[in-house]
Amino acid sequence: MGHSTIVFDAITFSYPALCSPVFDHLSATVPEGWTGVVGGNGTGKTTLLKLATGTLAVDSGHVMAPEHAVYCRQDTDRMPDDLEDMLVSGDKAAGRLVSELEIGYDWPYRWESLSHGERKRAQVGTALWKQPRLLAVDEPTNHLDARARGLLFNALKAFDGIGLLVSHDRELLDSLCDRCLFMDPPVVRMRPGSYSQGREQSELEEQSAEKERETSGRALKKLRQEAARRRDRASRAHARRSKRGVDAKDHDTKAKIDLCRVSGKDGADGRALKRLAGRIRQAHETHRNTRVVKRYDTGIWLPENRSKRDLLFHVPGGTMALSPDKGLSFPDLGMGPSGRVGVTGDNGTGKSSLIRYVLARTQLPEERVFFLPQETDPDQxxxxxxKVRSLPEEELGRIMTLVRRLGSPPASLMDTRQPSPGELRKLAIAMGIVKHPHFIVMDEPTNHLDLPSVTCLEEALATCSCALLVVSHDHRFLERIAMTRWHLTPVEGEDGDVALGVSGFS
Incomplete structure (x- = not known):
């Protein structure tokens, strides 16, 4: 049976290792075209894609979606099962995708030597070749340089089925998506238009909710104060109606009390108090139901740490092998205790290989170097x-504080056996920072991070005192944190060879 929409009907889903469900009676409808699925790390974006494509099954509720569905994974460790079939198929669709995404026919035989960006192009190309009615793509622009991002965008734009896109790439979301599903558990809300338009609407709604809650809170406080005054007056009225302590022969006083009891004059405050209690209950319900999104204070810091060494590493000029038939030539490379280098270049030019080559020649103690790799496999x-769970309480507290200030609730992170890639990234960054490093080496550090976390990391690295060596395709990010640029470019006339050039950032 075909479906032209995805319908999530009151779905509930939990991972066995979690104490609380990821989704609890979630309902949403997704039409044809591209829909962005956006939200902070750990809000269930990847889980939703897997439920939509049948990779995971709901605990309760129903998912109605096209049967021919493909989920394009976030990681690129495994070669797509159908990559070889696509390359040898000889059909027009395969030829077009191979050409558009510049996929090499020898890639299945050297998958381990491919860059993550090349693997991602192969992964997306294989998914599109299957011509699914539902395509769910998870963080497709991680690892991609600007040129490869353009190739990927054109390929995804041509897809005419139901598309679900998880991405922290604002430009891709704005260019590709007709609507966005904003995930902020327990609330999930579809907003029409681009991500930027939806984000603006979301911020306006949050501001309105905050004002409404403040107003209802003031009204509730005022009613409670009035109730306290009424209770005090009712208590005094009750005392006036009592004959206790009145002299038995004081007939005038007794007569006045009897008159008050008959007329009910002094009971008016008591009756008014009962009416007021109803208004207080209503005001409390209004205040309680006005949902304001809890936001964590964000922003991390790096302690003042600079090596006393004059030189952290020195690599004499030469050539390193990238593959049996491909080399990377470079001039003399060195870095002082406050050096700040950004590494750029197209996918496959050897950026990750270069920084590992440099790391192996660093003259610092291991505990003073923080290396953040491009990806972390499941076993790692x-x-x-x-390791984090076994740390002493004080050290664990410092790490969890940093995780929280990167925008993820520590409790939910410690509650799961396998954090999301973004949560794991934050955890790794926090563990590196508490080491008080003298040298920070990062390979595509913004991969998997949500947008607020990227800003936090950028600001922290821009003001830190230690040395930096950072690979990134985000040119604006590097401009903020680095002073020197190592740019890798293919050598003209040489089949596959690459050269490193040194310059400043403009």
């Missing part, structure tokens, strides 16, 4: 989580 992720 599990070891990181287990």
């Amino acid at each position: 992720a599990l070891r990181i989580v287990q």
